[in-house]
Amino acid sequence: MTRLFDLLYNQIEKEPLEKSINGRDANGNWISYSSKEVAGIAEKAAAGLLHMGLKPGDKVGIVIYENRPEWMIIDFAIQMVGLISIPLYPTISVSEYEYILNEAEVKIAFCGGGDLYEKLTTSQRNVLTLKNVYTFDKTEGTPFWETMFNLEKISEVIKIRSTIVGEDLATIIYTSGTTGNPKGVMLTHANILHVVKKVCPLMVVKTGERALSFLPLCHIFERSASFAYYNKGCEIYFAGTDNLSGPSGDLAVVKPVTFTTVPRLLEKIYEAIYNKGLALDGIKKKLFFWALTLTDSYELNQQVSFVDKLKWKIADALIFSKWRDALGGHVQCIITGAAPCPVKIMRVFCAAGIPIREGYGLTETSPTLTVNTMESDGAMLGSAGPILEGVEIFIDKEDGDYKKDEGEILVNGPNVMIGYYKKPEVNAKVFREINGKKWFCTGDIGKLVKGPTGREFLKITDRKKELLKTSGGKYVAPAPIENRVKEEFLVEHMMVIGDKQKYVSALIVPAEEALKSYCGKKGIQFTSIHEVITNKKVIKRFQKIIDKYNPEFSHVEQVKKFRLISKEWLPIHDDGSAAELTPTLKLKRRVIREKYKEEIASIYDEL
Numbered sequence: 001m002t003r004l005f006d007l008l009y010n011q012i013e014k015e016p017l018e019k020s021i022n023g024r025d026a027n028g029n030w031i032s033y034s035s036k037e038v039a040g041i042a043e044k045a046a047a048g049l050l051h052m053g054l055k056p057g058d059k060v061g062i063v064i065y066e067n068r069p070e071w072m073i074i075d076f077a078i079q080m081v082g083l084i085s086i087p088l089y090p091t092i093s094v095s096e097y098e099y100i101l102n103e104a105e106v107k108i109a110f111c112g113g114g115d116l117y118e119k120l121t122t123s124q125r126n127v128l129t130l131k132n133v134y135t136f137d138k139t140e141g142t143p144f145w146e147t148m149f150n151l152e153k154i155s156e157v158i159k160i161r162s163t164i165v166g167e168d169l170a171t172i173i174y175t176s177g178t179t180g181n182p183k184g185v186m187l188t189h190a191n192i193l194h195v196v197k198k199v200c201p202l203m204v205v206k207t208g209e210r211a212l213s214f215l216p217l218c219h220i221f222e223r224s225a226s227f228a229y230y231n232k233g234c235e236i237y238f239a240g241t242d243n244l245s246g247p248s249g250d251l252a253v254v255k256p257v258t259f260t261t262v263p264r265l266l267e268k269i270y271e272a273i274y275n276k277g278l279a280l281d282g283i284k285k286k287l288f289f290w291a292l293t294l295t296d297s298y299e300l301n302q303q304v305s306f307v308d309k310l311k312w313k314i315a316d317a318l319i320f321s322k323w324r325d326a327l328g329g330h331v332q333c334i335i336t337g338a339a340p341c342p343v344k345i346m347r348v349f350c351a352a353g354i355p356i357r358e359g360y361g362l363t364e365t366s367p368t369l370t371v372n373t374m375e376s377d378g379a380m381l382g383s384a385g386p387i388l389e390g391v392e393i394f395i396d397k398e399d400g401d402y403k404k405d406e407g408e409i410l411v412n413g414p415n416v417m418i419g420y421y422k423k424p425e426v427n428a429k430v431f432r433e434i435n436g437k438k439w440f441c442t443g444d445i446g447k448l449v450k451g452p453t454g455r456e457f458l459k460i461t462d463r464k465k466e467l468l469k470t471s472g473g474k475y476v477a478p479a480p481i482e483n484r485v486k487e488e489f490l491v492e493h494m495m496v497i498g499d500k501q502k503y504v505s506a507l508i509v510p511a512e513e514a515l516k517s518y519c520g521k522k523g524i525q526f527t528s529i530h531e532v533i534t535n536k537k538v539i540k541r542f543q544k545i546i547d548k549y550n551p552e553f554s555h556v557e558q559v560k561k562f563r564l565i566s567k568e569w570l571p572i573h574d575d576g577s578a579a580e581l582t583p584t585l586k587l588k589r590r591v592i593r594e595k596y597k598e599e600i601a602s603i604y605d606e607l
Contacts, residue, residue, distance in 0.1 A: 001193065001197075001231075002165065002166035002189065002190065002193070003079065003080075003164050003165070003166060003168075003189045003193075004076070004079050004170055004189050004192060004193060004227060005042070005076050005079045005080040005161070007076075007196075007227060007230045007231055008035075008038060008039040008042065008076055009039065010231070011035045011230060011231075011233055012035045012036060012039060014233065015207055015208075015233050016034065016035040016036060017034060017035050017208070017233065017235060018032070018034050019032040019033075019034070019235045020032075020033055020034055020035040020037075020038050020230075020235065020236070021033050021038055021069045021072055021073075021230075021235075021236045021238065022069065022235060022236065022237045022238065023067070023068040023069045023070075023237070023238040023239070024068075024239070026137065030237075031069075033069055033073075038069075038072075038073060038076070039076075041073050041077075041149075042073050042074075042076040042077040042080065043077070043080070043154055043157055044149040044150060044151060044154070045073065045074055045077035045145070045148070045149055046076075046077040046078070046080045046081045046153075046157045047149070047150040047151065047152065047153035047154050047156070047157050048148035048149045048150040048153075049077065049078070049081055049083060049108070049148070050081055050150070050153045050156055050157065050160075051148070051150040051152070051153050052108065052132065052148065054081070054083060054107060054108065055082075056081065056082025056083065056160060057082065057083070057084065057169075058083050058084070058107050059083070059084050059085075059086050059104045059105055059106045059107060059172070060074075060078050060083050060084070060085055060086065060106065060107065060108050060109065060110070061085075061086045061087075061088055061100075061101060061104075061106045061108070061109035061110070061120075061130075062074060062075065062078075062085055062086070062087050062088065062109070062110050062111075062218070063087070063088035063089070063090050063109070063110075063111045063112070063116055063120070063218065064090060064111065064112030064116070064136070064217070064218075065090045065112050065113065065114050065116065065240065066112065066214075066238075066239065066240030066241075066242075067213050067214055067215075067216070067217050067222070067238035067239060067240065068112065068136065068238050069238055070110075070112075070136040070145065071112075071136075071217050071238070072217070072226060072230075072236075072238075074110050074145070075217075075223075079164075079170055079189070080157060080160070080161045080164070081157055081160045081161070082160055082163070082164050082168065084169055084170065084171060084172060085170070085171045085172075086100065086101075086104045086106050086171070086172055086173075086174070086184075087171065087173055087174075087217065087218035087219075087223070088100065088109075088174070088218060089216065089218055089583040090112075090114070090116060090216075090218075091571050091572040091579075091583055092572075092583070093576070094119055094122050094123050096182070097119060097120065097123040098123045098126050098127055099181055099182070100174050100182065100184075101123055101127040101129070101130055102126070102127050102128075102129070103184065103421070103422060104172055104174075104184060104421065105129045106127070106129060106130055107129050107130065107131055107132075108130070108131065108132045108133075108134070109130060109132070109133045109134070110133075110134050110135075110136065110145055111133065111134070111135055111136065112135070112136050112137065113135070113136075113137045113139075116135075117133060117135050117139075117142050120133045121133055132148075134147075134148060164189070165189075166188065166189045166190035166193065167188050167189075167190055168188060168189060169186055169187075169188055169418070170187055170188055170189045170191075170192065171186075171187050171192075172184040172185065172186050172187075172421050173185045173187065173218070173219075173220055173363050175363050175364075183420045183421070183423055183426060184420060184421030184422070184423075185220075185363045185364050185417050185420060185421075186417055186418045186419055186420070186421050187220070187366055187417055187418075188418060190414060191366045191414065191415050191416070191417060191418075192220075192223075192224055192227065192366045192415070193227075194366065194390060194413070194414040194415045195224050195228075195361075195366045195367070195368045195388070195415050196224060196227045196228045196231050197231070198368075198388050198389045198390060199224075199228050199368055199371065199388070200228050200231050200232055202371065202373045202374075202375075202378075203228065203232060203258065203333075204257065204258060204332040204333045204374055205229065205232055205234045205257045205258045205332070205333075206232070206234065206257075207232065207233035207234060208233065208234065208235065209234045209235070209257045210234060210235045210237060210254055210255060210256045210257055210330075211225075211229045211234050211235070211236050211237070211256055211257065211258050211259060212237050212239060212250060212251065212254050212256035212258075212259040213225070213226050213229070213236055213237065213238050213239065213259065213260075214238075214239045214240060214241050214244065214250070214259065215260055215261065215262065216583065218583075219338070219363075219583075219584060220363045220366060220367045221260060221337050221338055221361075221367050222260055224366060224367060224368065225260045225335070234257070237250065237254045237256065239254075241265070245269075245272070245326065251326070251327050251328045252326070252328055253328075254328060255328035255329060255330045256328055256330065256331060257330050257331065257332050257333075258331065258332060258333050258334065258335070259331075259334060259335075260334070260335045260336070260337065261334055261335070261336050262336060262337070262338045262339060262584070262585060263336055263338075263339050263340065263341040263342065263345065264339075264585050266334075266336060266341065266345050266349065266356065267342070267345055267486070270345055270348060270349075271489055271511065271513075271514065273323060273326075274292075274489060275489075275513070275514070275517065277289060277292065278517065287318055287319065288319055290315070291315035291318070291319035291320065292319075292348070294311060294312065294315055294351065295347055295348045295351035295352070296347075298347050298348075298350065298351035299381070300350065300379055300380070300381060301376060316352075316353065319352075320351075320352040320353055321353075323352045323353075323354065324352065324353055324354060327354060331354055332355065332374075333355045333356075333357055333374055334349070334354065334355065334356050334357070335357055335358075335359055335371070336356055336357070336358050336359070337358065337359045337360065337361065337367070338584045338585070338586075339584070339585065339586060340358075340460060340479065340483050341356065341358050342483055342484070342486060342487045343381050343382045344487045345487070346358065346381050346382075347381060350381075355374060357371065357372040357373060357374065357379055357385070358371075358372050358383070358384055358385060359371035359372065359384065359385055360384030360385065360458060360460060362442060363417075364416065364417045364430075364440060364442075365391075365411060365413070365415050365416055365417070365440070365442075366415040366416075366417070368388050368415070369384075369387065369388060369391055369393065369411055369413075369415075369458075370384045370385040370386060370387050370388060370391075370393075370457075370458045371384075371385040371386070371388060372384070372385035372386070372457075373385065373386070377451060377452070377453040377455050378455075380449075380451045380452075380457045382459065383449065383451075383457040383458060383459050384446070384457070384458045384459065384460050385457060385458065386455055386456060386457055386458075387456065387458065388413075388415075390413055390414055390415070391411060391412075391413035391415065392411065392412040392413055392437075393409060393410070393411055393448070393458065394409075394410040394411075394412070394434065394439060395407040395408070395409065395410075395446065395447060395448060396408045396409075396410050396434075396439075396441075402445065403461075405447040405448075405449075406445055406446065406447045406461055407445065407446075407447070408441060408442065408443070408444070408445055408464055409442045409444045409445070409446045409458070409460075410432065410434070410439035410440065410441055410442065411439065411440050411442060412437050412438065412439050412440070416440045417440070419431075429441075443463060443464045443465060444460055444462070444463055444464065445460070445461050445462045445463065445464055445467075445477070446458055446459055446460045446461055447459050447461065461477055461479075461480060462477030462478070462479045462480065463479065466478055466479065466589065468496070468497070468498050468499045468504070469499060469500065470498055470499075470500070470501060470502065470503065470504070470556060471500055471501055471502050472502065472556070474556040476496070476498060476504055476556060476557050477557075478495070478496035480553075481494075481496050481504075481506075481549075481553060481557060481559065482494045482495065482496055482506075482587075484549050484552065485506075485508075485545060485546070485549050485559075488545050489511060489514040490510055490511055490514050490515060490518065490541065490542065490545065491508060491509075491510065491511060491545065492509045492510060492511040492512070492568070492569075493508070493509040493569045493580075493587070494506055494507070494508050494509070495507045495587055495589065495592055496559065497593070497600055497603075501604055502604075503556075503560040503561075504556070504557060504558065504559055504560060505559060505560060505561040505562060505563075505600075505603045505604070506546075506559045506561075506562040506563075507562070507563055507565055507592065507596055507599065507600070508542060508562050508563070508564050508565065509564075509565045509567075509568060509569055510529065510533065510538075510542070510564060510565075512529055512568070515529065515532065515538070518538075518541065519532060519535075519538070522537060524537055524538065528566075529566045530566040533564035533565075533566055538564070539564065542562065542564060543562075546559050546562060561603045562603075563596075563599045563600075563602070563603060565596065565599070569581055569587075569592070571583050571585065578591045578594075578595065579591070580592050580595070
């Protein structure tokens with residue numbers, strides 16, 4: 001296999017499935033496509049693209065709100081006739097669509113439901129290349145995607161397919177970015193396939209077993225995972241994030257063996273579990289929190305005494321087994337990525353028999369560079385995992401005031417992008433030649449550490465561009481502080497500030513539901529979050545949180561002051577105001593600093 005669409009025919013040849021990819025229809029019922037049906041529909045769609053006059057190298061946009069089989073099918077169709085897919089985030093603005101569609105010169109776009117057709121057709125007025133927009137839903141007044149299917153051009157599809165090689169460009173993925181316009185990451189078939197082939201032996205899911213896919217397919221993390229599921233021959237169930245939990249939710253219904261997620265979703269699951277524990281009474285409540293305290297000292301591959309084994313068995317039977325049942329009862333491994341996962345969350349889930357394994361990578365690296373595995377020596381809590389086979393990592397200590405053994409993470413490997421689209425000046429900055437090799441500069445800071453068995457693991461410590469420098473000339477990495485404090489239920493988001501200031505401070509967005517619960521217990525009237533964050537008892541409670549974690553950091557890194565923020569930070573606002581988070585839930589620090597400049601000024605004006 002050298003091209004991504006080879007996955008289609010490999011599955012048919014090896015072990016065809018009756019339920020290869022699955023999704024819910026408009027009525028909420030599951031519909032399934034066999035291996036042969038997926039390939040057949042993809043070929044008809046590919047022939048339709050040719051019939052409309054598209055030629056190899058032309059660009060095709062795809063955007064959906066919730067993952068669905070049509071996304072994967074049209075992706076395969078685009079690939080097999082040498083076209084280039086442009087995945088789009090559903091939550092970005094019309095002006096952002098216009099920027100991407102114009103730069104990429106997109107000719108045709110496919111979309112899901114909601115307001116996406118309207119967004120694309122509105123953008124179309126200012127995008128001269130965009131000629132057609134098709135929807136995956138049969139809706140009156142919108143062109144249905146199946147109407148462009150074609151049979152006459154199948155022979156031409158086969159002819160073009162045979163000329164495509166692994167080094168051909170497959171997709172341009174526009175990174176959301178925390179500042180400025182998005183950049184188009186150019187990935188080839190070979191880039192993505194390298195990751196697919198190397199992660200598959202590390203995956204626990206087997207042929208015929210089920211994987212759930214709900215993270216956005218426009219992000220390379222989920223897209224690459226879906227290709228890997230396809231390569232493994234497991235049944236893929238596409239879903240959204242709105243109907244995951246509960247007795248009729250997708251986790252309970254699908255009963256997946258594995259899925260990918262991001263730390264924030266794991267945090268929300270844990271918060272829900274914790275809040276249910278708080279609502280219990282009597283002996284049930286005592287048992288719940290007794291079981292929870294056991295997880296505090298949990299370590300991977302731990303050896304415990306006979307008495308402790310008995311304690312764990314009781315806790316598992318009464319408490320942890322119910323957690324696993326809530327996730328469908330069959331989960332053997334959950335992979336988390338896109339942002340650092342708090343060690344506390346990892347520890348709790350792993351202790352409960354729900355293995356969480358963290359990986360690290362970027363869109364520019366297709367994405368996986370390192371990943372913790374289920375092997376006995378393949379995981380270390382708090383690390384991003386061992387280096388993926390075929391990838392090289394170099395810790396560059398130049399051009400920065402780094403701590404011992406830390407530096408910028410540079411990577412080399414067959415999964416590294418060929419460059420940013422139409423950005424030669426940026427490419428010149430992000431690629432560096434060292435010892436005759438071309439290295440991609442990730443902008444992340446990290447170090448390589450030895451595990452208990454001597455195996456090497458990567459630890460990410462911060463982002464190079466996010467380092468603060470106090471007026472005293474000391475560098476501070478915000479991410480480790482933020483990630484640690486965010487382990488508290490009361491903290492939804494936190495941003496450390498203090499660049500060019502005497503000391504470090506923070507903006508904190510409280511978790512509203514947790515705050516309501518706290519206020520209820522303390523007899524504090526909760527009228528609105530805007531009012532309650534000025535309550536002295538509430539401020540004192542958050543000060544206790546800061547005081548709890550400050551000793552873990554050096555004096556210069558400790559948070560001296562903070563402000564509670566009443567408005568939730570989101571990747572999109574209905575009123576069109578600037579979003580505080582990227583679509584992958586990373587902080588847009590520049591936007592936040594601008595939005596809350598008065599609050600920040602008030603912190604430092606106090607002296």
